[in-house]
Amino acid sequence: MPLREDFFRDPLFRLTPPYDLNDPFDSKPTKEAIRKKIAFMTDRIGEGAGYISDEEVELKHGDLSRHLQTELHRFGIISMTENPRNLLMWSHYADEHRGIVVELYNSEDTFKHSKSEFHACRLTAKEAVRVIYDQNRPSKNIPDECIFSIYEDAFFKHFALVKSDHWMHEKEHRFIVPTSHADIAMFTLNDKNLPVSGLEDYLTQRNLPFSRKEDCFLFEHENLDHLISSFGKTIGDQNLNSLGHFRYYKRANPDSIRGIYFGCKVSDTCIRSAMSMVLKNQRFSANLNFYQAKESSDRFEIEFFPIHEKSI
Structure with missing residues (x-):
C-alpha cells in the first residue's frame, strides 16, 4: 500500500x-x-x-x-x-x-x-x-x-x-x-469546492455522530449500517450519491499486525517518523517488527533487513 x-x-x-x-x-x-x-x-x-x-x-x-x-x-x-x-x-x-x-x-x-x-x-x-x-x-x-x-x-x-x-x-x-460490517465509513465530497459547513450543520441538527477530516466526513458507530441508512434517508439517497461517495474500512486488531516492511525508496526520515508514530500507538502491538527492503547486489530481487528504533 x-x-x-x-x-x-x-x-x-x-x-x-x-x-x-x-x-x-x-x-x-x-x-x-x-x-x-x-x-x-x-x-x-x-x-x-x-x-x-x-x-x-x-x-x-x-x-x-x-x-x-x-x-x-x-x-x-x-x-x-x-x-x-x-x-x-x-x-x-x-x-x-x-x-x-x-x-x-x-x-x-x-x-x-x-x-x-x-x-x-x-x-x-x-x-x-x-x-x-x-x-x-x-x-x-x-x-x-x-x-x-x-x-x-x-x-x-x-x-x-x-x-x-x-x-x-x-x-x-x-x-x-x-x-x-465496516468499522469506519468515510464520506468524501465529489466536488472539493462545495461548502461543507451546510452538510456539517445538517448532520449535527439530526444528531448523526461524525468527525471531520478536511473534505471528508468520518462515521464510526457500533451500528454503522443504521447510521449510514439514516444519513441517506435524511438527505435523500439520490442527492447523497451526487454529493459524494462512501469508502468503508475495517480496523485490524493490534496483535494481528506482525510486521511493517518499508520499500527500498522510502527515506530514513519517513521510516523514523512512521516508527515513532507506531511505537507510541496502542493500536499496534509492542511486538511489531520493522523491516526495510534493499536491492539485491546480484539478483533482480529485494531483500528485507530488520530495523530497530536506534538503527536509523
Whole structure:
C-alpha cells in the first residue's frame, strides 16, 4: 500500500467493492451461471436445474437475475498476498517501492467481527481465503455445490474467489466482508469546492455522530449500517450519491499486525517518523517488527533487513 501517515495513526484496511477493483471480471457472475442458478431456484418439479431461456429470465425473473448480478456489490474485499517480495506488486500497489507492505497474521481474530454480524451473513469468512486462478470464467463448468444449494453463499463466494490466471503472480488471499460490517465509513465530497459547513450543520441538527477530516466526513458507530441508512434517508439517497461517495474500512486488531516492511525508496526520515508514530500507538502491538527492503547486489530481487528504533 502507499505510505500514508493516517495508517500509522489508525491501521484501517479498505473494504473495496468489486466495481472499484482493477479487474473488470472481478466478482462478476456470468450469464450462464446466473441462468443455471435461477433454473434451480425456480424449479417446482424437484428434478434439479433444467434449461431456462434468456427471455424467461428477463420477463419472469428479472429481479432475481439482478440480485445475482449485483449482490456482491454489498461486499468489500481486503486483498493479501503470500509473497511480499513480488517486484511487480511493489510497483503497482506500493507507490513504486515508496510504500509499505503490512504483514498480517491470518486468523479469526485478524479483524473484529461481532457474533450477530458473522451469523447474519453466511458469505463472510473470518480468515482470508486463497484465490483460485483459471483460464475460464465460471460458467457451464461452475461446481454443482454453487448451483444446487438452497443458499446462495457458495455461488457468490465462488465468483469472488476465481480470477484469471493472468493474476496468478499475485498469490492472493481475500477477506470478504459486507460493507455494512465496516468499522469506519468515510464520506468524501465529489466536488472539493462545495461548502461543507451546510452538510456539517445538517448532520449535527439530526444528531448523526461524525468527525471531520478536511473534505471528508468520518462515521464510526457500533451500528454503522443504521447510521449510514439514516444519513441517506435524511438527505435523500439520490442527492447523497451526487454529493459524494462512501469508502468503508475495517480496523485490524493490534496483535494481528506482525510486521511493517518499508520499500527500498522510502527515506530514513519517513521510516523514523512512521516508527515513532507506531511505537507510541496502542493500536499496534509492542511486538511489531520493522523491516526495510534493499536491492539485491546480484539478483533482480529485494531483500528485507530488520530495523530497530536506534538503527536509523
